[in-house]
Amino acid sequence: MHVDVTTTAGAVVAVVVLVAVLVFAVVRPYGLPEVVGALPAAVLVIALGLVPWHDALDEARTLGPTVGFLAAILVLAELAREDGVFAWAGGVMACASRGSPRRLLGAVFVVASVTTAVLSLDATVVLLTPVVLATATRIGARARPGVYASTHLANTASTLLPVSNLTNLLAFGASGLTFAGFAGLMALPWLATVAVEYGVFRWWFRGDLATPVHRVPDDAATPAPRFALVVLAATLVGFAVVEPFGVAPAWVAAAGALALAAPRLVRSPRREATAVVRAANVPFLVFVLALGVVVLAVRNGPVGDGVAHLVPARTDFLGLLAVAGLAAVLANLLNNLPATLVLVPLTAHSPGCCSRCCWA
Amino acid sequence: MRVLVWLTEGTWEAAVDAARELAEGRDADVVLLHVDDAATADAWHAGPAGLLGRGGPAVTGTPLHDAVAHLLEDAQVRLGLPSSTDERSPHGHERVETVVVDACRDADVLVCSRDGDRPGPHSLAPPTRFVVDHAPCDVVLVWARG
Incomplete structure (x- = not known):
């Protein structure tokens, strides 16, 4: 069966398939991963002729660097967590707050904004938010402002760098900007949106932030994981420095991930390699590629x-x-x-x- | 005498201290009440739900529950008197304050703390003000302390 993508029938089929993929991804029946719906849908639009297979290959090739970056940054963030970067950040936020809920909110804004910008929004939602909750609990503050701030800043603060958000990378490739040029263009909007959000949070959560200052536990601060922090800083600098030479951010993120993974791989190769593959979230990578093909059927x-x-x-x-x-x-x-x-x-x-x- | 102590994060210590002063040496039945904040739980779940395509197992429990369990344990230790705990969650359109008022129906005294430690209307957040206004029993309202 062949359906012409330029006809009304073709458009209806393409849109129905896309909506089905998105509904499946949101509902996730039986807890199944999103790729279970997206991959057969991509095969279907190719089989129906809505997307010629060579166009699907071209789309996969176009999305390849973005998907590669995604895998590398997911691994980098997870290894940073295992090296104690987020636990250390929790200690930094606790000490910076000096037990004040208002100062804690300020610290959460700084740490969540930087985490989102450098390690992308996934790291903030999945890895930082639990630390924010634990930190608020430790200093006797209410968790609500910090948890809201962390999850919101994963969105708001994801505009600064091409690597801050998967969609930034997709737009970055088409923008013709350099890495530093993108950051320079977005710096003021980024600062403005984060500042506005901070003002709104201070007002909206004024009741929760009015609770008394508590004593910060003596053991709140943890030693800085210097090696991991140096690797993260070098990776960030690497994004900007090598991009003008045509090196994709994926390679820089992969180098950073490899630097963090190397000592572990030497110690326990099989176990750590499995953990790295798990951190890369292969089903998600396939989901992005499959979604790209399904969207292509709609776009064409x-x-x-x-x-x-x-x-x-x-x-x-x-x-x-x-x-x-x-x-x-x-x-x-x-x-x-x-x-x-x-x-x-x-x-x-x-x-x-x-x-x-x-x-x- | 049944003393209900409403514990909220950030201010529970003052309420527990006041309850101890009230109940010590008397034949008092002290109940430590905590009502989960549905808004925080919603924010907790909304983050991962917004990450389209990332998969992962469905979130069933949250560290929020662990934090509440620790809070209730710490409160019992600080009280230093025999007590029981009562952890509730709002259902449907219920709000924290209506759940607290409902829990007051069997109590003789409710002990709770202001939200802030500075005089003025902001020392009582809207839920606390609602509870003070609507509790059917006597209310002991204390200043929050760090």
Whole structure:
């Protein structure tokens, strides 16, 4: 059976398949991983002829560096956790707070923003938020402001660097900016959004933040994991330094992950190699590739043409606002990842290609 | 006499100290009450849920429950008197303050703490103010202390 992607029937099938993939990913029946829905869907759109197999291969090739980076940064963050970086950060936040809930919130904002920017949002949600909860509990503060701050900053603070968010990397490749250029462009918006969010949190959680100052336990501070911190700093510098030479961020992140993994691999090769593969979350990587193919079926048909018509051709501030609004609507309808996959190729030559800040 | 002590993170110590003063030497039945904060639990679950495609096992319990268990243990130790614990969670459209008021129905006295340690309206957060206004029993309200 062959379905023409340019017909109404083709568009309907493509959209239904995409919606099914997203619904499956949100509902996760029986706790199954999202890739269980996405991979057969990708095979289906290829089998139906909605996406020619060579186009699917091209899409996978295009997404390859992003997926590679994703694997490396997931491993890097997990190894940093195992080396005690996040536990150390918890101690730093506790000491910086001096037992004050308000100062703790400030410390959480700084640490969560930096963690998100450098290690991407997954690290903040999965690895830092539990530490924030534990730190609040240790100093006798209420957990609510910190937990909310950490989970929100995984979004808000993910606009600074191309590596801060998977969708940044997708947009970065099409933007034509250098790594440092991207960071320079986003620095002020990043600071502004984090500052606004801090002000809102101080007001919204004023009741929780008014609780008394408690004594910080003497054993709150833990020794700094110097090697891991040096590797993370070198990785961050590496992103900016080698990118102008055409070295993809994935290789830099992989080098950082390898530096942290090497001592472990020497000690216990098989066990540590298994742990590294587990940390890379292969099902998620396959999910991203499969989702890219499914989205391609939508993008190549009348729906993609319709969205392309909505992208303004003008290159002024109003054009930027319009494409940011379009991105925001699509991201809320579809989730930011498929929205980015739809929009980046369509906006690659327009002023809005770097408007990911409005998507997440 | 049944003394209900409402424990909230950050201020529970003052309530426990006041309950000890009230119950010591009397035939008092002290119950330490904690009501889970559904908003914090929602925030806790919403983070991973927003990471589309990352998979992982479904989250069933949270460290929030462990933190509450530790808080109740610490409160019993600090009280130093025989006591029981009562951990509740709001259901449906219930709020923390309505659960506390409901728990007061069998109590003679409710002991709770202000949220802040400085005089003024902000020393009582809206849930605490609601409880003080609606509790059907006597209320002992103490200043929060670190």
